[in-house]
Amino acid sequence: MYTEEVFKRRNEIGGSIEVVCGSMFSGKTEELIRRVNRARIAKVNVEIFSPVADTRYDKSALVSHNLNSIPSKTVAASAEILPLAGHIQVVGIDEAQFFDDGLPQVCQTLANSGVRVIIAGLDMDFKGRPFGAMPQLMAIADSVTKLHAVCVKCGQQAMYSYRLVPNESQILLGEKESYEARCRNCFNLDGQI
Numbered sequence: 406m407y408t409e410e411v412f413k414r415r416n417e418i419g420g421s422i423e424v425v426c427g428s429m430f431s432g433k434t435e436e437l438i439r440r441v442n443r444a445r446i447a448k449v450n451v452e453i454f455s456p457v458a459d460t461r462y463d464k465s466a467l468v469s470h471n472l473n474s475i476p477s478k479t480v481a482a483s484a485e486i487l488p489l490a491g492h493i494q495v496v497g498i499d500e501a502q503f504f505d506d507g508l509p510q511v512c513q514t515l516a517n518s519g520v521r522v523i524i525a526g527l528d529m530d531f532k533g534r535p536f537g538a539m540p541q542l543m544a545i546a547d548s549v550t551k552l553h554a555v556c557v558k559c560g561q562q563a564m565y566s567y568r569l570v571p572n573e574s575q576i577l578l579g580e581k582e583s584y585e586a587r588c589r590n591c592f593n594l595d596g597q598i
């Protein structure tokens with residue numbers, strides 16, 4: 406019988422993919438932590454995975470720019486996630502742009518087996534180019550939330566991560582000493598694209 410109770414349980418076990426994307430300083434990790442914390446309060450098994458490439462903070466915890474933290478597991482490759490996610494109902498993935506190309510398939514497999522997958526990542530690199538597997542993840546997601554930072558030059562909404570130091574490598578870990586958030590106009594003024 407299709408009672409409200411059954412409907413509720415179906416919702417609880419229904420899988421999905423949520424992507425939270427944006428530039429640096431847009432609050433992506435903060436939003437990931439907020440969503441995962443709500444699941445924890447609801448007594449749902451949660452796990453957050455971070456790529457080994459991101460070593461800026463404590464390796465056993467996910468820490469946002471404003472220093473909220475939540476336990477997380479660091480993995481070297483997306484293939485390590487499935488064996489670790491056996492009894493997990495909500496999987497969080499931080500800094501998804503640093504993962505390998507296998508991540509979208511891993512997320513599909515999780516979602517198709519009833520897991521709620523929440524992904525946070527940079528949608529663009531410092532040149533404004535789509536970053537890593539983020540375009541694929543956004544395409545297969547049930548929902549996409551694009552967050553914005555504030556342009557440090559003019560105060561408008563910012564969607565670019567402007568690199569302040571001369572380095573052409575796509576991956577350069579850093580914070581405010583290396584990057585600033587800029588809007589489209591201010592990003593283009595200094596000719597990074």
Ligand SMILES: [Zn+2]
Pocket residue numbers: 556557558559560561587588589590591592
């Ligand atoms: Zn601006």
